[in-house]
Amino acid sequence: MPQPPVIRVPQPSRSSYQPNRPLSKNSLLQNHVKHFRELEKDLPPDQQTGIPIDSITTEGQAAEYIRRMTMKLHRPKAGV
Amino acid sequence: MSAGLDNLKHVVVLMMENRSFDHMLGALHAADPRINGLTGNETNPDTTNEPAQVAPQAEFQSQLDPDPDHSFPAVQKQLFFGTPGPPAQAAMQGFVQSYWDQQHDVAHSHKIMYYFAPGKLPVLHTLAQSYALFNGWFASIPGPTVCNRAFAHYGTSFGKVNLDIFYVVEPYQSIYERLLAAGRTTKLYYFDPSSSTQEVVNLLKNQPQIFATYPQFLEDCKSGALPDYSFVEPNYSDHPGDDGGEQLASDQHPDHDVQAGEQFIASIYNAIRQNPDLWQSTALLITYDEHGGIHDHVPPPACIPDGFQAALTDTGGMPFAFDRLGVRVPAILVSPWIAKATVVPGPEDPANGRVFEHASIPATITQHFIGDYDNRSPREKAAQTFLDLLTDEMRPDSDCPSFQLD
Numbered sequence: 258m259p260q261p262p263v264i265r266v267p268q269p270s271r272s273s274y275q276p277n278r279p280l281s282k283n284s285l286l287q288n289h290v291k292h293f294r295e296l297e298k299d300l301p302p303d304q305q306t307g308i309p310i311d312s313i314t315t316e317g318q319a320a321e322y323i324r325r326m327t328m329k330l331h332r333p334k335a336g337v
Numbered sequence: 338m339s340a341g342l343d344n345l346k347h348v349v350v351l352m353m354e355n356r357s358f359d360h361m362l363g364a365l366h367a368a369d370p371r372i373n374g375l376t377g378n379e380t381n382p383d384t385t386n387e388p389a390q391v392a393p394q395a396e397f398q399s400q401l402d403p404d405p406d407h408s409f410p411a412v413q414k415q416l417f418f419g420t421p422g423p424p425a426q427a428a429m430q431g432f433v434q435s436y437w438d439q440q441h442d443v444a445h446s447h448k449i450m451y452y453f454a455p456g457k458l459p460v461l462h463t464l465a466q467s468y469a470l471f472n473g474w475f476a477s478i479p480g481p482t483v484c485n486r487a488f489a490h491y492g493t494s495f496g497k498v499n500l501d502i503f504y505v506v507e508p509y510q511s512i513y514e515r516l517l518a519a520g521r522t523t524k525l526y527y528f529d530p531s532s533s534t535q536e537v538v539n540l541l542k543n544q545p546q547i548f549a550t551y552p553q554f555l556e557d558c559k560s561g562a563l564p565d566y567s568f569v570e571p572n573y574s575d576h577p578g579d580d581g582g583e584q585l586a587s588d589q590h591p592d593h594d595v596q597a598g599e600q601f602i603a604s605i606y607n608a609i610r611q612n613p614d615l616w617q618s619t620a621l622l623i624t625y626d627e628h629g630g631i632h633d634h635v636p637p638p639a640c641i642p643d644g645f646q647a648a649l650t651d652t653g654g655m656p657f658a659f660d661r662l663g664v665r666v667p668a669i670l671v672s673p674w675i676a677k678a679t680v681v682p683g684p685e686d687p688a689n690g691r692v693f694e695h696a697s698i699p700a701t702i703t704q705h706f707i708g709d710y711d712n713r714s715p716r717e718k719a720a721q722t723f724l725d726l727l728t729d730e731m732r733p734d735s736d737c738p739s740f741q742l743d
């Protein structure tokens with residue numbers, strides 16, 4: 258039986274991972290943080306992260322702030 | 338109705354970030370002249386008035402740094418440099434000048450003309466040549482991400498042309514809310530909580546039940562639990578994973594690694610492809626939200642106005658009534674019911690060409706899963722739909738590629 262063509266997809270380089278990339282290089286992520294900050298203002302004070310968004314200067318820090326805010330709004334199904 | 342459409346139970350849309358048609362797929366014109374890509378002779382003037390020519394020298398990373406400006410005013414320069422401006426047709430001659438504006442480096446500004454050599458993107462190039470490639474799919478707005486993604490979710494951006502947080506104006510509902518109200522099923526799969534969802538954070542707050550994550554998408558494909566309509570978002574940032582490993586951004590937004598996006602696209606395709614029932618009952622659309630400031634040679638066409646006027650403070654003072662489209666982006670429709678190597682003609686074919694934009698997504702989903710539905714934007718009502726590309730004949734398994742991720 259003829260087999261489907263299989264195409265190899267190379268892995269990216271290990272050096273591609275740059276969580277310390279300055280947030281200023283990505284306006285989309287900067288605005289993503291601002292959007293969550295707007296939502297955070299509506300949360301009761303005891304549920305806010307306490308993270309000043311001016312202190313978020315890298316992509317990794319932005320991801321951590323977004324993670325904490327997302328988890329307040331949506332809890333993904335455990336295990337997946 | 339075609340047999341392919343008769344069998345269709347699921348539509349999946351994967352929207353990537355910030356790459357133009359010519360940058361990603363322009364090289365394919367050499368192998369298939371029906372594809373409206375690059376001849377290799379296209380140029381833009383640089384700031385010394387020398388021509389900067391397109392070249393197959395695009396790299397996966399570290400080339401488009403800084404991130405090319407794709408705010409509304411910058412895109413107007415990319416489109417209309419050297420012309421009187423709208424309503425004249427865009428000349429597509431200002432990409433190099435616009436990139437030069439960011440760091441005044443003439444040599445670097447030429448890189449905005451680079452495109453990926455044939456075969457350098459094995460996933461996107463294979464899919465484009467195996468299924469249906471759209472020659473005329475355009476971003477909805479000549480501007481950035483958030484307002485463009487809004488058209489995929491709502492069929493409008495409610496008058497916005499920028500990245501500001503979004504305020505929904507009655508009576509337009511998101512495609513997800515419409516589907517739920519009609520008793521259909523839908524999910525918006527974001528990558529993980531650290532990446533989360535773009536543009537629709539208001540929905541995340543008010544309707545968290547429609548959200549799930551990428552691992553859940555893979556699980557739903559495996560178990561046959563995929564909803565009627567799924568929208569998939571890539572990973573928008575480099576960040577640690579829950580297991581302490583490295584999660585590489587897969588959105589292909591400059592300066593994220595394009596190969597990581599290739600792997601992500603392949604994983605979405607494989608997840609559908611590897612479940613035989615799902616494969617024959619699913620259509621997968623892969624597209625990009627906007628061009629990210631990167632060169633394309635096709636002038637965006639005019640379109641029906643959307644009933645809004647953009648704020649002049651957001652447009653650099655240029656009046657904008659949402660009556661012309663943004664820059665062309667890659668779009669590929671995947672299904673075994675699509676004839677091999679279909680090329681959907683665009684504006685290059687005045688007789689048969691079709692123009693698509695992101696409002697085509699809610700228009701198509703509404704048409705197929707809901708039917709008559711009036712409370713939609715003028716743009717969405719006028720948008721082309723794409724499921725007519727499914728045929729009566731299902732291609733054999735041996736004719737449909739699969740991907741092996743290293």
